[in-house]
Amino acid sequence: MSGWEVLMRSRKRWTLLGAAAVVAALALVAAGCGSSKKSSSGSTQSTSGKTFSTLHVVWGDTDYMDPGLSYRLESWQLFQNIYEGLVSQKHAGGAASADVVPTLASAMPVVSAGGKNYKFTLRKGLMYSNGKPLKASDFPATIVRDFKMNSPGIGFYSNIEGVDACEKNPTSCKSISGIVTDDAAGTVEVKLKEPQSDFLYVMSLPFSAPVPAGTPAKPLTNPPPAANGPYYMVSYQPHKSFLIKRNPHYKKDSIPTVPQGNPDVVVGTITDDLAASAQKVISGSADYDENLLPTDRLTQIQKKYGDHVKFFTTPSTYYFFMNQRTPPFDKLQARQAVNYAIDRDQLVKIRGGLGRTTQNFLPPTYPQYKKITHYTHDVNKAKQLVQQSGTKGMKVTVYTIGDTEIDKATGEYLQGVLKSIGWNAGIRELAGGTYFTIVGNQATKAQIGFTDWFQDYPYPTDWFGVLEDGTKITQIHNNNNSNVNIPAVNKEIARLSHLPPDQANAKSTNDAWAKLDSDLMVKYSSEVPYLNGLLTDFFSSRMDPSCDVNTNFYSDFSQYCLK
Amino acid sequence: MATRETTGAEFTLDTAAELAAEEGGRGIEGRSPWFLAWRRLRRNWVGLGFLAVFVLIVVACLCAPLYAKHVSGLGVNEINPGGTITVDGKEVPVVSKGGIVIGPNGEVQTVHAGGVPIGPQWGKAGGQYVLGADSLGRDIATRILYGGRNSLQVGIISALICSVLSIFLALLAGYYGGIPDWIISRFFDLIWAFPVILLGIALGTALSVNGFHHFGLNLSGSSLWIPTLVISYVYIPYLARPLRGQILSLRQTEFVDAATAQGASPLRIMFSELLPNIASTVLVLFTLIVANTILTEAALSFLGAGVQPPNPSWGTLIAAGQNTIVTAPWLGIAPGVAIVLTVLSLNIFGDALRDALDPRAKVRIEH
Numbered sequence: 001m002s003g004w005e006v007l008m009r010s011r012k013r014w015t016l017l018g019a020a021a022v023v024a025a026l027a028l029v030a031a032g033c034g035s036s037k038k039s040s041s042g043s044t045q046s047t048s049g050k051t052f053s054t055l056h057v058v059w060g061d062t063d064y065m066d067p068g069l070s071y072r073l074e075s076w077q078l079f080q081n082i083y084e085g086l087v088s089q090k091h092a093g094g095a096a097s098a099d100v101v102p103t104l105a106s107a108m109p110v111v112s113a114g115g116k117n118y119k120f121t122l123r124k125g126l127m128y129s130n131g132k133p134l135k136a137s138d139f140p141a142t143i144v145r146d147f148k149m150n151s152p153g154i155g156f157y158s159n160i161e162g163v164d165a166c167e168k169n170p171t172s173c174k175s176i177s178g179i180v181t182d183d184a185a186g187t188v189e190v191k192l193k194e195p196q197s198d199f200l201y202v203m204s205l206p207f208s209a210p211v212p213a214g215t216p217a218k219p220l221t222n223p224p225p226a227a228n229g230p231y232y233m234v235s236y237q238p239h240k241s242f243l244i245k246r247n248p249h250y251k252k253d254s255i256p257t258v259p260q261g262n263p264d265v266v267v268g269t270i271t272d273d274l275a276a277s278a279q280k281v282i283s284g285s286a287d288y289d290e291n292l293l294p295t296d297r298l299t300q301i302q303k304k305y306g307d308h309v310k311f312f313t314t315p316s317t318y319y320f321f322m323n324q325r326t327p328p329f330d331k332l333q334a335r336q337a338v339n340y341a342i343d344r345d346q347l348v349k350i351r352g353g354l355g356r357t358t359q360n361f362l363p364p365t366y367p368q369y370k371k372i373t374h375y376t377h378d379v380n381k382a383k384q385l386v387q388q389s390g391t392k393g394m395k396v397t398v399y400t401i402g403d404t405e406i407d408k409a410t411g412e413y414l415q416g417v418l419k420s421i422g423w424n425a426g427i428r429e430l431a432g433g434t435y436f437t438i439v440g441n442q443a444t445k446a447q448i449g450f451t452d453w454f455q456d457y458p459y460p461t462d463w464f465g466v467l468e469d470g471t472k473i474t475q476i477h478n479n480n481n482s483n484v485n486i487p488a489v490n491k492e493i494a495r496l497s498h499l500p501p502d503q504a505n506a507k508s509t510n511d512a513w514a515k516l517d518s519d520l521m522v523k524y525s526s527e528v529p530y531l532n533g534l535l536t537d538f539f540s541s542r543m544d545p546s547c548d549v550n551t552n553f554y555s556d557f558s559q560y561c562l563k
Numbered sequence: 564m565a566t567r568e569t570t571g572a573e574f575t576l577d578t579a580a581e582l583a584a585e586e587g588g589r590g591i592e593g594r595s596p597w598f599l600a601w602r603r604l605r606r607n608w609v610g611l612g613f614l615a616v617f618v619l620i621v622v623a624c625l626c627a628p629l630y631a632k633h634v635s636g637l638g639v640n641e642i643n644p645g646g647t648i649t650v651d652g653k654e655v656p657v658v659s660k661g662g663i664v665i666g667p668n669g670e671v672q673t674v675h676a677g678g679v680p681i682g683p684q685w686g687k688a689g690g691q692y693v694l695g696a697d698s699l700g701r702d703i704a705t706r707i708l709y710g711g712r713n714s715l716q717v718g719i720i721s722a723l724i725c726s727v728l729s730i731f732l733a734l735l736a737g738y739y740g741g742i743p744d745w746i747i748s749r750f751f752d753l754i755w756a757f758p759v760i761l762l763g764i765a766l767g768t769a770l771s772v773n774g775f776h777h778f779g780l781n782l783s784g785s786s787l788w789i790p791t792l793v794i795s796y797v798y799i800p801y802l803a804r805p806l807r808g809q810i811l812s813l814r815q816t817e818f819v820d821a822a823t824a825q826g827a828s829p830l831r832i833m834f835s836e837l838l839p840n841i842a843s844t845v846l847v848l849f850t851l852i853v854a855n856t857i858l859t860e861a862a863l864s865f866l867g868a869g870v871q872p873p874n875p876s877w878g879t880l881i882a883a884g885q886n887t888i889v890t891a892p893w894l895g896i897a898p899g900v901a902i903v904l905t906v907l908s909l910n911i912f913g914d915a916l917r918d919a920l921d922p923r924a925k926v927r928i929e930h
Contacts, residue, residue, distance in 0.1 A: 275889070296890040298676030311663070311671040345660075346644040350698060353661015353677035402867055405886045409698050412873060416642040416699070426785055427872050534663060534671060 050547070050561040055263035057557065058277045058286040059270050065224040065236040067206040068145055071152040073454065074290065076206055077554040078244065082227045083209035084258060086120045086139065086188060087200055089457065089552035091259055091559070097552040098458045100200045101257040104134065104210065104228065105188075115195035115500030118203075122186035127249040129232035132212050136181035139188045141213035147173035148217035153207030159199070161191045197497055197504035201457030230261045230558065242268040261558035262547075281540045288560065289538040295352025295406065301538070310537040311354070312550045315363040316454040317463075318347075318355070320414060320528035321439075321481035323447050328391030328423070329482075335525040337389065338448070339375045341382035341421045342414065344530045350409045355531035361463060361517050363532050367505070368460050368513035374522045379421060386422040395424045399439050399449030402429025411450050418448070440478040451481055452533070458552065459504075460513040461497045468520055468527075469493045484526045492516055596920075600843070603919040610915020613908035620905050624711035631709075634690040635702040639709040640873045643700030648681070648688045657681050657692070657700040683893050695893045697883060707898050710875035715905070717791045717870065718857035724795035725856070726849050729803035730841075734833045736803075737810025748807070751800035759797050760862055766793045767868030785871040790863055794856050801855075802848055809841050843920040850913035854906045861902050877902045 062074035067083040070076065080091065087108065090099040102108050105120040112119070126134035147154050147170040154170060157163055161178030178191040192199065202208065211225040224233045230250045234243040244266035252260060269286065271277055274294040278301065280286035293301055293309065302309050322329035322338060329335055344357035358364070359372040386392050396418055400411020411427055418425035430438055439446040456462045466472070470485025471494075496512055503509055520526045537555050539545045547561035594602075604610065631638050646657045661677015680696040683703075694703040736747040754762070770789045775782040782788045813819060814837070822832050863869030864878025872879060877898040884895025 275886075294886070295676065295678055296887045298674070299679070300890070302674070302676060311674045313665070313671055343645060348662065349644055349658055349660055349678045351678065353663065353675055356663055356665065402872075405698075405883075408872075408883075412640075413642055413644070413699055415873060416640060419640075428784070429867065429872055431867075534674065 050262045052562050054265045056286045057268045057288045058280045059268045059290045061270050061272045066220050067209045068151050069219055079206045080553040081231045081558040082229045083206050084229045085204050085209045087203050089204045091551050093549045100204050103255050103257050116192045118190045120188045128212050128226040128228055129247045130226040131249050134228055135183045136186050136188050137183050138210040138213045140179040142210045144173050145217045146207055156202045159192050159196045194498045195500040197499045198459040198461045201459055259558045262561050281538050287540045287543050293536045308539045308545050310548055311534050314533050314535050315365050316533045317529050318452040318531045321451050323483055325483045326445050326447050328394050331389040333385040333389035334391055337382040337385035338528050340378045341417045343377045347530045351406050354534040358529050358532050361529055368510045370514040382421045392422040396447050398427045399446045401432045401435045403432050407450055441476045464493050465497055600919040607915040610912050613911040617908040624708050627708035631705045635705045637702040646700050648691050650688050657696050694897050706875045710877050710880050713870050713876040714860055717860045718853055721791045721795040721856045722853040725798045729799050733803045733806035737807045738833050755800045762797045763863045764868045767863050771871050790869040794859050810837055813837055813840055847917040854909035
């Protein structure tokens with residue numbers, strides 16, 4: 001992958017019901033390698049008899065409602081029933097959510113040339129919400145549209161043959177020779193430069209979901225692009241509201257791996273105010289609260305509303321970055337000092353208890369996870385390390401998000417800790433909307449600060465490849481905020497990212513990823529991971545919370561049901 | 564007795580004869596206007612009472628380091644989320660502990676919400692956490708006192724700077740008139756065109772990012788001088804305009820003509836003749852503008868464009884408390900009460916001062 005591609009992968013809040021992905025991933029890979037036989041793992045739970053007219057939801061704010069542009073959880077959660085890919089991550093909870101199943105494709109792809117060629121065949125009779133038929137050629141047109149819009153997702157496609165010209169000048173992208181289609185036969189063949197361990201996951205992202213060829217290459221807001229799933233977005237008022245209805249051109253059960261859906265209409269109100277959001281559900285004016293419950297009211301709401309409050313683990317890691325290009329964090333001892341100085345239990349407490357401590361970079365739901373227990377909370381040792389690093393008294397500025405109380409408190413906690421171990425620590429609080437742009441700009445020279453990562457898909461390349469690979473450091477929009485650039489690590493990430501499907505989830509590969517995790521967090525002390533987060537779902541009294549299914553793209557609204 | 568309009572622009576201390584009747588027949592001959600004002604002021608118990616309240620607040624805030632050292636035992640930014648205190652013989656966590664229980668398949672079995680700080684102890688914990696703690700275990704009372712220091716410092720110094728600049732510009736514009744007056748008046752119009760808060764937010768936000776590094780000044784983004792200078796700037800026309808009007812009026816009076824005829828230089832006329840005649844107006848306006856600058860500081864800090872963390876101010880403390888207004892209302896209410904008391908005491912004392920200096924004057928800050 002070229003360096004600039006990561007530039008396009010902006011920071012995203014992402015959630016998934018934690019799952020051991022290995023078995024499922026192996027199954028899909030095996031299916032992909034072996035034959036074009038239709039997958040049997042794609043069925044979803046029946047929703048018959050549970051339909052109802054209108055679902056009122058309150059939703060967090062998002063960036064776009066266009067699958068080619070949005071890189072936010074809030075949109076992707078809705079997209080899972082609106083914009084389907086050739087393959088998708090399964091609409092199921094638990095470990096099965098990590099399965100990739102055929103959606104627009106009739107079966108898992110035929111993989112050939114040692115994992116470099118993937119051939120998909122479309123289901124027959126699929127139509128968009130605007131009445132146009134879905135064609136194979138819509139897929140390359142969609143990827144070209146992504147490039148033309150300079151989508152944050154284009155970095156995912158850098159391993160496709162013939163993409164170089166589009167990468168060099170995205171807005172002038174016209175075609176990609178490595179994507180060959182046949183509309184008559186309904187086939188899409190993707191040729192890769194080299195095997196890619198996570199390619200099927202990439203194909204399951206909304207950036208890869210086909211929209212009609214000819215869809216304008218500009219952010220479409222009201223209405224968003226035509227849908228190919230069971231629902232479509234009728235209207236979207238940014239920062240205010242959205243309206244979703246059943247896709248009139250979607251034939252019942254035409255995609256067996258996607259639920260038909262229970263609500264006929266979804267009326268959404270958008271707000272980032274956690275308290276107001278919860279209050280809407282409490283008062284009965286909304287049936288579901290997508291936002292996190294306000295942590296200070298958790299106990300009260302939990303007691304009063306019982307199982308209508310649901311908690312779920314997320315494959316996320318909250319951590320502090322330490323910029324290795326700027327003192328004092330160019331010194332190993334300084335980075336180790338921070339890891340020893342912070343009390344991870346206290347950081348969980350600041351998050352209202354919604355998290356579990358970690359010293360790993362990978363979340364515990366991954367098969368590649370091997371628990372690290374190297375750092376004990378030891379302030380005296382941290383002070384010694386600061387002394388040894390020769391940086392005592394140095395000015396250090398902690399960066400954090402100022403308009404979210406938890407992030408703000410977390411930053412202030414870190415600043416207090418750094419001060420206590422001998423640095424002259426200050427703090428800079430930035431608005432959430434611009435935070436990652438500012439700290440991701442090398443000109444800012446952000447020394448240390450808050451960050452988090454929620455997976456795009458359950459494979460370690462989405463962590464180490466994006467966040468720890470020194471070859472992908474960029475001048476702006478840099479996701480590798482610590483500027484970790486260790487040649488041996490870079491080499492190992494490259495090796496593990498380009499394995500053929502049959503090796504991608506082998507035990508030896510998992511062990512290699514686990515060693516990389518340990519090397520980065522312990523040997524190089526490259527980051528300060530402190531917790532894996534929990535999120536909440538909150539349903540009104542008329543809803544049956546047992547219908548809540550947390551897929552890889554978060555709670556699936558199509559499966560909600562009434563009591 | 565001749566009648567005259569009692570506008571601020573015509574306000575002067577040369578009213579002894581006219582006010583004699585209002586003094587209940589008490590002798591005023593030979594008494595300086597300041598003495599007369601003091602005589603009136605000391606009879607205004609409400610005004611003096613609120614002056615005492617303001618002085619108490621200032622003294623309490625100045626004693627913040629003593630309070631932190633000898634009473635709460637925690638510094639202004641000292642965090643203590645894992646700490647415990649003894650209340651009625653029992654050990655209590657400063658911030659409640661939360662946590663989750665994960666089942667064998669990675670599912671969440673139980674969630675214990677945590678992170679709720681301890682409430683006001685009112686002395687039950689030996690002086691610790693009298694007004695409770697915040698989510699990081701910091702002592703709210705200590706932070707309110709330190710926050711008060713910052714708020715008062717920003718408010719009073721910005722009012723002083725604003726007053727000095729306003730007097731200077733008003734004297735120039737009022738004395739010279741013509742082109743200087745036109746230029747200065749347009750400058751006032753330019754500032755006046757923007758609402759105080761909006762202009763404050765724009766300047767405060769821009770300067771808090773990279774600081775101010777011009778004209779030999781090197782101020783970091785977190786410096787208290789940034790909100791101080793921003794607030795002093797945005798209030799200039801509110802103070803300078805009434806002063807300019809008064810000086811324009813005084814410029815036409817005989818004593819200025821006399822001074823000119825005697826060969827007094829413009830500077831001498833401005834600072835020896837005109838300035839003393841607007842002193843009482845400045846004094847009254849100053850008390851009122853301090854109340855306004857304290858409120859503006861609180862508003863800007865509340866919005867993140869004023870005092871920058873980790874420095875507390877009453878505004879930042881209210882902002883921090885708004886999210887927990889249901890479960891920990893003391894976090895937002897306590898600094899709010901401090902602001903109300905301070906501004907109320909300044910306004911009431913300002914009114915009393917105005918009444919004392921000229922009971923008929925209508926000097927006020929207009930927005």
